[in-house]
Amino acid sequence: MRKILIVGAGQSGLQLALGLQSQGFEVTLMSNRTADEIRSGRVMSTQCMFHTALQHERDLALNFWESQAPRIEGLGVSVAAPGSHAAPGGTQRAIDWVGKLDGHAQSVDQRLKMAGWMETFAQRGGQVVIHGAAVSDLDFFAQRYDLTLVSAGKGELVSMFGRDAARSPYDAPQRALAVAYVHGMGPRPEHPEFDAVRCNVVPGVGELFVMPTLTVTGRADILFWEGLPGGPVDVFQGVRDPQEHLALTLDLMKTFLPWEYERSADVELTDANGTLAGRYAPTVRKPIGRLPSGGLVLGVADVVVANDPITGQGANSAAKCAASYLTSIVEQGERPFDAEWMQATFDRYWQTAQHVTKWTNAMLAPPPEHVLNLFGAAGQLQPIADRFANGFDDPSDFEHFFFEPEKADAYVASFTG
Missing domain, CATH: 3.50.50.60 (FAD/NAD(P)-binding domain)
Incomplete structure (x- = not known):
């Protein structure tokens, strides 16, 4: 042996x-x-x-936990309109869609x-x-x-x-990371009939992911900020108090992502150890x-x-x-x-x-024009949204339509003629 x-x-x-x-x-x-x-x-x-x-x-x-954990059946992407968070009335979404997964995900x-x-x-x-x-x-x-x-x-x-x-x-961290596990998140207004991970992109600022999970206190949601180092989301270093961490998380959502903040108004931490911050x-x-x-x-x-x-x-x-x-x-x-x-x-x-x-x-790099075009096309063409979502399961598929402008343009053109 x-x-x-x-x-x-x-x-x-x-x-x-x-x-x-x-x-x-x-x-x-x-x-x-x-x-x-x-x-x-x-x-x-x-x-x-x-x-x-x-x-x-x-x-x-x-x-062991497959029957208890939420079945995540979709993956959504929202991109905030450039500079709109500085305007009265808050941020608008330039892009917003949800792709369906072929096989469910779980956290x-x-x-x-x-x-x-x-x-x-x-x-x-x-x-x-x-x-x-x-x-x-x-x-x-x-x-x-x-x-x-x-x-x-x-x-x-x-x-x-x-x-x-x-x-x-x-050779240096590309994002400052901040995680909060919460109870009390409201349903997504779009497609509330199934669970999905939400990826919210704020150009020049960072990303917020929202995902359903099973934690030690039952069903919950994870609020996960990825902030550009030195930017407005890079404020969690040195924050030791969990409630302060949550308050910062929500305040940033209110500023940059009001559509996610609206369903987070009543959240509370799942437990005293439900926050994490760092970078690598x-x-x-x-x-x-x-x-x-x-x-x-x-x-x-x-x-x-x-x-x-x-x-x-x-x-x-x-x-x-x-x-x-x-x-x-x-x-x-x-x-x-x-x-x-x-x-x-x-x-x-x-x-x-x-x-x-x-x-x-x-x-991690600013998205080139052909990638923004792909994200935009996914909002109009469900097969593109679905393919992008399923790339999270098999990232090798991105070789065929994501990295090179020619392949991306040809892929979109195959739907639009």
């Missing part, structure tokens, strides 16, 4: 641990927090997962999911070590395992993995880390490919990475998990991840 150590108990680490466990591997999971500490801690992300990522969970029978608070998965892993005989690992700790532990995987996306361990400059065009530079790293003793470790998910959450791909990519790595590990059989295998395992995942990185980095 091959012995595997996984450091980090997030979407990728736990999904991979449970998957390997089901295949008969002896798996040790190292986490810096217990399941109870995770469940009672601060929210960690927004985690709207689309069909392919959800299917990876179903394949391992880990979709389950990671406090619920990671705590539940960790308890399941332990109940099935997996060893859980509660320890915040430094590189020196890992050097000691890794010698006892056939393979060590690092899926803890923050902290000292990430420094073992060198930045891949050719794949990382940004989107970075692709080399997948193999070398320990002081010479041993090798393999980076997982956002340790090696960390994208800005503007395209909502973090948890999706983590699930896809875990599924890809699981296949590669099982296929390796009794052969060694050497550097060549590690690089090939990452390269296999990169075939999927490269599309996410390209699309996400494009969305």
Whole structure:
């Protein structure tokens, strides 16, 4: 029985641990927090997962909350008219549409999911070590395992993995992030009959995402601001009081997105740990880390490919990475998990991840004219809206109609003649 150590108990680490466990591997999971500490801690992300990522969970029978979480059946985009928030009467929408998803999406608070998965892993005989690992700790532990995987996306361990400059065009954060989980959100005035994620774009200011979720206190909505650094939304640094965080969130909505503010008038935080703020530079790293003793470790998910959450791909990519790595590990059989295998395992995942990185980095830049034209056409032509929405599940499709003006124009012309 091959012995595997996984450091980090997030979407990728736990999904991979449970998957390997089901295949008969002896798996040790190292986490810096217990399941109870995770469940009672601060929210960690927004985690709207689309069909392919959800299917990876179903394949391992880990979709414990699927019947409870809201079924997200659409994805809407609104673009505020340039400069209109400065005018009397507030912001107007230049673009507004909702695309339908082929397969539903869902968001389950990671406090619920990671705590539940960790308890399941332990109940099935997996060893859980509660320890915040430094590189020196890992050097000691890794010698006892056939393979060590690092899926803890923050902290000292990430420094073992060198930045891949050719794949990382940004060296600084491109957005200031601020999340609030709330109860009491009113229904969307358009298509209230089904749940949808809303992406509201304020050119030159940032984006606000609104998404239904299942949290520790039941059904809720997530208000997620992505502000341009130094701009009017970049005001959450240093805010420690959750109520002040919520008040800032709502005040910015009132100023820039009155149509979302109108249905948020009566919201309250789901719990005292229902807010999160921060920023990080989107970075692709080399997948193999070398320990002081010479041993090798393999980076997982956002340790090696960390994208800005503007395209909502973090948890999706983590699930896809875990599924890809699981296949590669099982296929390796009794052969060694050497550097060549590690690089090939990452390269296999990169075939999927490269599309996410390209699309996400494009969305961080001001939209070029052909993309604005696409957004506008989606408001008139439902198939374009639907295709854009489903690109969140399969970002490789954007290669065919999104990046290049010629392809975008030809795609729109195929409807309009």
